[in-house]
Amino acid sequence: MTKTRQPLYYHPYLFIITLLSIAISSCSERFAHTVQQVPPPAEVSAADFSNYKDSTIYVAAGPHYGRSRLHTFFYGKHYRDVWTLPVEVPVLDIGTAHGGLTPMKLGGSRQTINLRLQDTTGTEYVLRSIDKEPASALPEKWQQSYVANIVRDATSATHPYAALTLPAMAEALGMYYVEPELVYVPHDVHLGEFMAPMGGTVALLERRPTGDQTDYAPMGRAVKVKSTRSALAERLTDNDTYFDARFYLRARLLDMLIGDWSRHEDNWRWAEIEHDENAYTYKAVPRDRDNIFYRLNDGPIPWLFMQLDFKPHFQTFRSKLKNVEKLNSSGRNLDELILAELEWQDWEEVADSVQRLMTDEVIEKGFQTMPDNIAALSAPDMTAKLKSRRNQLLQAASKYYNALAANVQVVGTDKKERFEVEVVSEEEVRVRMFKIKREEGTEQQLYFRTFRASETDEIRLYGLNGKDQFYISGSTKPGIRIKIWGGAGEDNYQVEAKGSKLGKRIYINDTLYRNEFNVDKYTAVDIDNNQRAKDFDAAGWLLRYYLD
Structure with missing residues (x-):
């Protein structure tokens, strides 16, 4: 039988590659990007910028995500209304916050601007920019292209204030957690060499999950909090050491509820609890909640992207909790190691506990931590979906248990x-x-x-x-x-x-x-x-x- 050759546009992969080629060939300075919400002033002096204590600013997290009706139709509404809505944000006074903070070094991924700081006791904090720059991960010749512009625009599928909702939920579930604080980082001379990349940015300030946390209850007052590499190396070289599997499962079930598809190894830290001399138990401390309550599949182009299954773990946050195996794929390696000892009875008990503790009141309390006008815009829909997903948790846990088993x-x-x-x-x-x-x-x-x-x-x-x-x-x-x-x-x-x-x-x-x-x-x-x-x-x- 002779096969009929189909037109190029019938093949989605070739069609997209063609569009990308056209876009890349038309690179332009038109699409320069920054995660800063406020440009630097013409001149910064210590006299003019010395005290920001108790100051606030009205600023939108991402006004550039406000696009035309045509663009929004094709690429999706996402959370554009949230990104473009100005909110009142406390201005960070670096000289007095937490007793005074000293900037140390830039860190984090290429998509997020991170700045590590230290207080007078040596406790470390981190500033993480609300807006992202995923286009920086592209080859340099693409970073000023229309492709970069579209890749950057996909950040609007994330909710900029979502991480603020989680401490109340994590505390109710008996989990360890970080406490993000919404701040505006001014063009402050205290930033020193970091003023250019960090000044003028809306960010989350949180205690860095590392080292001695004995004075900090949200991380279990652990004597030491370690990286995943360090905890795994200890577990694999010493048979006196193990992970607390049920504690970790509790965190993973919350991940499913909030639709967090980015739970790879670097998005965890581990509280080290000594249970015998030179023998340790590791308890999970989740971090980097950038991709919760995701809203992607609401336009023809994102829909096509999802059909290609290129990133199967990208899941839109819906009322129905489904496709948990795909949703959890970035955390699968850790799940297979840590959860291997748990039988279905363990899963059922932990899932039932999470379901009971995640009450309507706890969920609603979590969303009250967003800025008031954002909560009014987002909370009704998101709380309804989260309550619906909570009610399906046992069935979802069963599906993922069977996949791992x-x-x-x-x-x-x-x-x-x-x-x-x-x-x-x-x-x-x-x-x-x-x-x-x-x-x-x-x-x-x-x-x-x-x-x-x-x-x-x-x-x-x-x-x-x-x-x-x-x-x-x-x-x-x-x-x-x-x-x-x-x-x-x-x-x-x-x-x-x-x-x-x-x-x-x-x-x-x-x-x-x-x-x-x-x-x-x-x-x-x-x-x-x-x-x-x-x-x-x-x-x-x-x-x-x-x-x-």
């Missing part, structure tokens, strides 16, 4: 562990992991979970480094595949089949180097002397994550 990773450390797998029946498999004493006995149970074939297709055990032991027993062939990667170290494998063909569902991957295999004839042993770094040890496992 299909293939589960049980990850050891670079220390010695003993993995015990008991095939109870074709339907049920129990997995335990123990810390091994130096004298080769076993002591503390590190992991226990019962898996069911109705939920789980495959269990994956990773020993990482250390002299690990894997003991599999049972009298029947399981309905769940059991795959084992021993990693580095001298490992021991034992399959006790008890007269069954147990090994037909067991797959072992390791090197020949000083590993001992006492398995039945059905067990598949894959000798691989060139193992992937990601399966080998703690340092390799860290390659799986997006880390700063």
Whole structure:
């Protein structure tokens, strides 16, 4: 059969590429961008700009998002009415705020202007610009193009004051959190070398989640708050350390409620709680809530973008809580590690608790923290949607639990562990992991979970480094595949089949180097002397994550 060649515009990918090519070829200075709401004065002097205490300013977060009817029709209404509405904002007096702040360094992503500051006690704060500049991530030759202009315009799909609503909700749920404070950063001489990038900007000022927080209840008065890289490295190298999975799940369920699709590893910090000498529990501190209550799919061009599934985790905040697997894709790596120990009963209990604590009053209190005229404009619709999503939380939690339960990773450390797998029946498999004493006995149970074939297709055990032991027993062939990667170290494998063909569902991957295999004839042993770094040890496992 002869195929008819379709016109270019029938193919959405080629059509968009063509439009981009045309746009890029017409680069122009017309589309210069800034995250500053107020341009600098002709001259700044210490005499004129010395005290801003108790001052306020009326300013719109993004007047440039006010576009023509034609543009809005094609690209979406988004939150343009919110961005273009002037609000009363307190002026930050850097010399007196929090006892006096000293600017230290610029940081953050290329899209957000961040400025770190320090008070007289050494406590760090951060200023994060409300407006974003995503076009700065484009190649330099594109940054003055029409494409850059459209990429920048997509920021109007975010709500500039959304993060202000969360502390009241997080506190009600018993979570840790940061407290953003809406401020206007003037062209203040106290900014020094940072006046040009930061002066004239509406920003969120918040305590930086790092270091000693013993005087700060919202972060659990933790002696130390660590980055994800540091917490993961501790967890993967030391089997006395673990993440508080139920506490983390509470935060992830709130993410689903508010539609936060950007929960990658760098958007978390971890309160370090010592539960034994040199042994720690890590409790989640969410940060960077830039993409909650997202409103994207309200114009033909954003709709087409969504149909291409180029960024499947971009989800419009609607009354119906759905597509949770896509919504959570940026946080999937952490979810698979931290939530692997929780069974459905745990999820059900935590989801029920979140649902009960997230009362109508708590939701309404959260939205009252927005500027009054913004709350009047946004709160009725957004609170109604959030209440609706809360009522669907148990069903959404069940869907995401089932997505994670299909293939589960049980990850050891670079220390010695003993993995015990008991095939109870074709339907049920129990997995335990123990810390091994130096004298080769076993002591503390590190992991226990019962898996069911109705939920789980495959269990994956990773020993990482250390002299690990894997003991599999049972009298029947399981309905769940059991795959084992021993990693580095001298490992021991034992399959006790008890007269069954147990090994037909067991797959072992390791090197020949000083590993001992006492398995039945059905067990598949894959000798691989060139193992992937990601399966080998703690340092390799860290390659799986997006880390700063």
